[in-house]
Amino acid sequence: MKKLMNDPKQFVPEMMKGIELANPGTIKYVPEYNLVMRADAPNPNKVSIVQGSGSGHEPAHIMVVGKGMLDGACPGDVFSAPPMDYVVESSKILNSPKGILHIVNNYSGDRMSFEMATEMLDMEGVTVKTIFVDDDVAVQNSTWTVGRRGVAGNFFVIKAVGAAAEAGASLDELVELGKKVNSRLRSMGMALTGCTPPAKGKPIFTLEEDEIEMGVGIHGEPGRARKKLASANEIADEMLEAILTDRKPIPGGDDREEPIFHEGDEVALMINGLGGTPISELYIVYGHVHEELEKRGIKIWRSYVGEYCTSLEMAGMSITLCKVDDQLKELFTAPAEIPIRVF
Amino acid sequence: MKKLMNDPKQFVPEMMKGIELANPGTIKYVPEYNLVMRADAPNPNKVSIVQGSGSGHEPAHIMVVGKGMLDGACPGDVFSAPPMDYVVESSKILNSPKGILHIVNNYSGDRMSFEMATEMLDMEGVTVKTIFVDDDVAVQNSTWTVGRRGVAGNFFVIKAVGAAAEAGASLDELVELGKKVNSRLRSMGMALTGCTPPAKGKPIFTLEEDEIEMGVGIHGEPGRARKKLASANEIADEMLEAILTDRKPIPGGDDREEPIFHEGDEVALMINGLGGTPISELYIVYGHVHEELEKRGIKIWRSYVGEYCTSLEMAGMSITLCKVDDQLKELFTAPAEIPIRVF
Amino acid sequence: MSDSTLAVTERVVRTIADVALENEFYFAELDGVVGDGDFGLSLANGFRKLMDEWDTLDRSSPGTFLKKVSMIITSRVGGVSGAIWGTGFMRAGFAAGDKAELTADDVIAMLRAAEEGMKKRGQSDVGDKTLLDGFIPAVDELERVLKSGGSTQEALDAAAVKAREQTEVIKPWIAKRGRAAYTGERSMDTYDAGSIAVAVMAETIAASWPEISNP
Amino acid sequence: MSDSTLAVTERVVRTIADVALENEFYFAELDGVVGDGDFGLSLANGFRKLMDEWDTLDRSSPGTFLKKVSMIITSRVGGVSGAIWGTGFMRAGFAAGDKAELTADDVIAMLRAAEEGMKKRGQSDVGDKTLLDGFIPAVDELERVLKSGGSTQEALDAAAVKAREQTEVIKPWIAKRGRAAYTGERSMDTYDAGSIAVAVMAETIAASWPEISNP
């Protein structure tokens, strides 16, 4: 294992400390609960937004804390859901009279921690509501996961509710908005290589020199199939097809929703790097997907090319489409200030 | 070689096409000369700023084209200096009555292409001046390179002159400013792994599982020494020491300048990822370097953590310090709009 | 139940904790066959923390006590086990309300509440090859024997036998929940770590019932 | 020089180009020993492009012609070779100005201008184990023979011998410029590809001088 790190146990705390030091005055780190928060939160005139999930997906979510995005993120260790009391205590620290919104990627561990925390917080009189993100179309069948997984699309949910919260939206309005964004999101990922959690010291899976994992999850969980390496265009075509023809299962039944993207639609298009893939390759994929969508009469309203939700140093990428309307366009382009920035 | 790509020969063109598609209305791609340019350039009231160098260092430099940064970038193929006529033709396309500023990383190939191009452009009556960037302290001895190398610190040069050009500075003022920024910049890099240029198909060098290349160049050129892998803190300490004690050779003599960073100074601190290193690790390094500098009474004015100048998918990082004053602070925080962005 | 309900509740929890701590590596090993091997350690971590804070717990009623147990187990134990086990204790605690003494019917109701909570939390049910395949049939058996006039000891013995039987019944199945499920068919013909834990706990409670109820 | 200077200039350039194209892989192989193996290919690419556009070149004077040659060689050929060789041709062209006929003194001045240009471009000089270690001594020799009353053929022959000798003289050295320099001591006891190319070109020009000057 070759990493820039000191003690594997301090991997997450030292990273968090680094974020705090890099953002004096705007970001605060609360070591007891792995909490990275806005230094000026909670704001009594604004719903506080909190996200958990495991670490190792940076910039998701500790680096998207800030004005117009999250008020706090309290991840667990690398690829582990946060223990419930991180969520409880973080939510109490960030409690606002307007309530707390939890955003949860639909992974069993994350769900359970947040659901338990909500019950605890309810008992203590803290008002909490939750949005679940499940944008990953790769694993259609809920046998191996309970519902679909939440992946890079969560960025759009956070951006939208973050902007709306800043503008004063109520907790119920944010829940509605979050559900709306989630219902318009579809993602799929693929891996060229595995990745190595610091405490484990060994890759969580390995691929042959000519193999890829199509539909990989953000912790390296298996996707649809292990396939032969193909050209960027072929890989992107397969993923795009999966996204465009996707029919989301209707919860509790055998039925499925209709595909959501149609000719004439406008979309936000994200090509997300998984951590080890250079941005040059992401733009090669972007160019092709852009042209394929335009061919189908789907207009790219805005591009998002870079790292949004990663799996440590895994090489690979995911494609996310979010169908936009005037409301979402405004929210997606509203100002926001987070640690992850260029200037 | 595992990459998201199609034809290796189309690696650079397809990436550039992707950037154009991702930035409609703001970025234009001119395939004949590998030129990525502001769609609204040239602006007759503004000096045009052009940078070359090889590809494979993205986001440097094609993704830092835009308002407040470069007017155009015309790189060569991966790790190859641009052919002279790319520079000549790009400069002619971007020619402005206020003149053209070339920014060149001090690598022999880049230098030669730009110097020849300048002679050609002079003959054609185009006014060109050049800033050379040589921030890399790793290779002190000019036997193996002609002077020091230009690496990630070039971001600060571009940012400063880009902002000043936007505000109307003259070509001579920009040259002075660029020299000033360069004189206040020091960088050093290290690699955990090699990287594979698409057309070559094989890693340009390989490191053992317990080895690092200390002081690596951005094309994988050897640095100071091949060393045993150590903790992030130890690695960062060694690099920081090299930067802080660096005495730049005075051109044409055996003498050296005095170290430039002192107690009481304010600096911009960049931890730059080389392409394959996740941002989590960069923040671990950031936190330690930040604390070490503060211990020495050097104040971190602003942090830059992420990928600024990479070597394809190489794992590793570089540290850059830029000593700031009021003028530079203002220029570094002036607004800019480039393809590489979060939102 | 001749001793005070609170004291009995305390001793039942204590017995469960002892089992978790004594079998830390055995359970981990079982989970390692097709799961990720963290089960025994997670569970032990939770109960170790419980033991650390044992003397300071709020004991105003059996229900309050169980809720505190839940909070400690879930705190700092991420993932499935913290949540499933914590939910079980919490729901049982809620069902007990602030009653000082609990009848057999109350206990059945508490176990059913725990069952419902764990099903909901885990989005799981019998048939998924989880500890619920041990826990639920065992509670069924306990209820059946008690309702048909058996003694507590008889009911506990029957429940323990059932829990152990179930570990064999589900062994050939494919796991549908938890990390073991990721391995698909490879999970066939392996024991489920969670239901083995339930069996050992049921057996230990049954075997120590004389001391638990009447120390 | 009995044919027009322009025609002779054209034929000299043509001879150089032929050498570069015929020895593409030989030169590449030499550069591959300690350099990066691109030299032969880069050079050939440049001259191939020159051949493609040969008929369309501006021939208003020998100087103009050489400047056009320079522009084609440097265009699309990145890195050291495009720049060094392009500079040589460009400086020679500048030195020729717009004269229609060139004397021996003019030619020496042009070669010295090329030399100065390449030194400046390459930030290099004799002793760095580059083509300058072949080119400069060869020009010295050419000048010496011409100044001491020798014929052009005699001067060219002497220059070619010198260029070839130099490839052996510098063989044991450590390369100080170009990619070969990155290998440090490993560059000892290897031929420098650039100076081999200079030697082959000088020899070929000397050998074909009868046809070049008087076809």
Ligand SMILES: Nc1ncnc2c1ncn2[C@@H]1O[C@H](COP(=O)(O)OP(=O)(O)O)[C@@H](O)[C@H]1O
């Ligand atoms: N969704 C679930 N609902 C109920 N029990 C579960 C669930 N997932 C796993 N279990 C039980 O928990 C045990 C494994 O726990 P643990 O190792 O902590 O979780 P994980 O499978 O996530 O690694 C399994 O043997 C099974 O009995």
Ligand SMILES: Nc1ncnc2c1ncn2[C@@H]1O[C@H](COP(=O)(O)OP(=O)(O)O)[C@@H](O)[C@H]1O
């Ligand atoms: N700075 C320089 N100045 C003059 N000649 C040089 C210089 N660098 C390299 N050369 C010559 O060019 C030859 C190699 O050319 P090429 O392979 O194109 O360059 P590179 O060394 O950058 O790969 C060398 O054999 C040497 O003779």
Ligand SMILES: [Mg+2]
């Ligand atoms: Mg996770």
Ligand SMILES: [Mg+2]
């Ligand atoms: Mg380069």
Ligand SMILES: [Mg+2]
């Ligand atoms: Mg497990």
Ligand SMILES: [Mg+2]
């Ligand atoms: Mg070479």
